Amino acid sequence: MTVSDGMPIFEAAVPCEVFGIDRSELASPWYRFSVVGLGSDSVRVASWFLLTAGDNRADLDRADTLIVPACANVHETQPPELVAAVRAAYDRGARILSICSGAFVLAAAGILDGRRATTHWMHARELAQRYPEVNVDPAVLYIEDNNVITSAGTAAAIDACLHMVRVDHGAGVAAELARRLVTPPHRQGGQAQYSRPEQPPTDNWLAPLLDWTDEHLHGSLMTADLAAHAHVSIRTLERRFTHSLGTSPLQWLLQLRIRRAQQLLEATDQPVDWIATSCGFGSPASMRAHFAKSIGVSPGAYRRTFRTSSYNERAAG
DNA sequence: CGACCCACCCGCCATG
């Protein structure tokens, strides 16, 4: 695993926990794990820890798997030495795993071009914009594409590392390891259930229309209704949506409805069918289908995960 | 699950 200046600690800690501890009672041999600091002799991790590099730089050249836990800053140019090390490891056939914003290092090394990849949902759009050749999927916890694994933010590091153990040693070993880590062996749904949609760019023309749309979701709003309210043709409306929001009117409506449904599932005890109607879905079945496709879990499962207050009330009572 | 229907949406072109 590589660490570089300014890197956060949690993402780096997870591989240490999974691969760095001798777990030969689960599978033997376990992993030979090494942390390589790039840059100066000492590397600052998070704001509080100073990591002193050992003389293990050579491990970079012989590792079967190279892990890039995160990067210090997604907006800046990635450290050339780190990027070159990733590229070299990839070229000699090593497996590569990135966690969270580490995907930006992999992308800078050019090894994500033409591949499916993911990163923290807050950075997904930027990754896709800066590296158009990368097929970014912001909805999943991790993706393996031909020996290159990328994973979502922070806690998804656990999912990705468990995935590697599953591939290397089988599902049984991975499940037992998950027990030791006190974490689910496999999480239902992707990171889509945790992400928040980005605020749309404030567009002078669109803003009033979007506000109006948000207030009239409960009806059976259609593309034609939006066009009529905005006094433009459907064709023009579609063009403006693609231009300003990067999506079509109906898809936008759908996202609004799903988001409203999420809020109601979290904050109320209203039945799912009631929520479906109130959010403007044509039918409860329609909402379930769209919800599952977009969020990755059913409305019921989503509520069980996020409606913690009612659980606490029941537990207390 | 297949069938049917219709809204959607994108390429294309004419118009202003």
Next chain:
DNA sequence: CACATGGCGGGTGGGT
């Protein structure tokens, strides 16, 4: 000419 608009056709994908 650049640009935005509106209408048309048709493939398609979701809903019943």
